[in-house]
Amino acid sequence: MRLIKAGQHKAVLLAGMLTLASLSGPARAGEEHEAQQFHEEPPVLATLLVDQLEHRWRDGENSVDWESRGWIGGDTHKFWVNARGSKPVEGGVEKAEFQFLYSRMVSEFWDVQAGIRYDVRPQPQTTYAVAGVKGIAPYYFDVTAQAFLSDEGNLSGRIEAEYDVLITQKLILQPxxxxxxxxxxxxxxxxxxGINNIELGLRLRYEVVKEFAPYxxxxxERKLGETANIARRHGEDPSDLAFLAGVRFWF
Known part of the structure; x- marks a missing residue:
C-alpha cells in the first residue's frame, strides 16, 4: 500500500514539473523577445529646420538673410549640417557659412559636437576645425557654444542663446x-x-501649423573693440539696426 502511495506521489510530482516547464517556456521566450527589442538600435530619423529666411530693412542696404540646420541619426549619434548667410537685395552673396558636424549625446540635455566649417564668403575662403556643445540650459534656454580653428591657425568662438516665450499656443516670441x-x-x-560683435534679436512668429510660421x-548688431575701430576707419557705422520679416519652417 505504501509503495502504491509513493508511486502516486512521484507521478504527481512529475506532472507538476512538466506543467511548470510548459508554462515557463512561453514566458521565457517572451522575456527574451522583450530583451531583444530593448537592445535594438533606435530608428534613424532626419529633420531640416529653416530657422530664419528673412528680408531685413535697414538704414542703408537691405538684405536677405538665412539660417538653417538639419540632422540625421538617432538619440545618441547625429550628423548635423548647418548653413547661414546674407546677401544684399541687389547684389551677390556677402556671407555664407556651412558646418558639417558629428554630434554625440553626453547627458539628457547636452551634446558635444566636432567637425568642419567652410566659409565661402567673404573672401578669402576659409576652412575651420570646429568643437562645441549644444543643449538646453536651465530655464529652457537653447544654447550653442563653438570654438573655431582656421587653416591659418586663427582661433575664434561663438556663443548663441535663444528662448521661446509662448504668448498663446500659436503666437511665440523668441528673443x-x-x-x-x-x-x-x-x-x-x-x-x-577680443569680442568682435554682439547681435540681439527679437522675433514674433505665428505658427499656422507647427511646421510653418511667418514672423x-x-x-x-554692434561691433566692439578693435573690430569697431576697423569699421570706423573704413567709414562704416559699427552699429546696425534692422527690421525684418520672414518665415520659419521645418520638415
Missing part, C-alpha cells in the same frame, strides 16, 4: 543673442582681438 570673439587680429576679415521682428 536671441549671439556673441562672436577672436583670439587674434585677422586683417583679411577686418576682425580685431516679424527686429535685429540690432
Amino acid at each position: 536671441l543673442a549671439e556673441i562672436n570673439l577672436s583670439a587674434q587680429r585677422v586683417r583679411e576679415l577686418d576682425l580685431g582681438r 516679424v521682428g527686429v535685429s540690432w
Whole structure:
C-alpha cells in the first residue's frame, strides 16, 4: 500500500514539473523577445529646420538673410549640417557659412559636437576645425557654444542663446543673442582681438501649423573693440539696426 502511495506521489510530482516547464517556456521566450527589442538600435530619423529666411530693412542696404540646420541619426549619434548667410537685395552673396558636424549625446540635455566649417564668403575662403556643445540650459534656454580653428591657425568662438516665450499656443516670441570673439587680429576679415560683435534679436512668429510660421521682428548688431575701430576707419557705422520679416519652417 505504501509503495502504491509513493508511486502516486512521484507521478504527481512529475506532472507538476512538466506543467511548470510548459508554462515557463512561453514566458521565457517572451522575456527574451522583450530583451531583444530593448537592445535594438533606435530608428534613424532626419529633420531640416529653416530657422530664419528673412528680408531685413535697414538704414542703408537691405538684405536677405538665412539660417538653417538639419540632422540625421538617432538619440545618441547625429550628423548635423548647418548653413547661414546674407546677401544684399541687389547684389551677390556677402556671407555664407556651412558646418558639417558629428554630434554625440553626453547627458539628457547636452551634446558635444566636432567637425568642419567652410566659409565661402567673404573672401578669402576659409576652412575651420570646429568643437562645441549644444543643449538646453536651465530655464529652457537653447544654447550653442563653438570654438573655431582656421587653416591659418586663427582661433575664434561663438556663443548663441535663444528662448521661446509662448504668448498663446500659436503666437511665440523668441528673443536671441549671439556673441562672436577672436583670439587674434585677422586683417583679411577686418576682425580685431577680443569680442568682435554682439547681435540681439527679437522675433514674433505665428505658427499656422507647427511646421510653418511667418514672423516679424527686429535685429540690432554692434561691433566692439578693435573690430569697431576697423569699421570706423573704413567709414562704416559699427552699429546696425534692422527690421525684418520672414518665415520659419521645418520638415
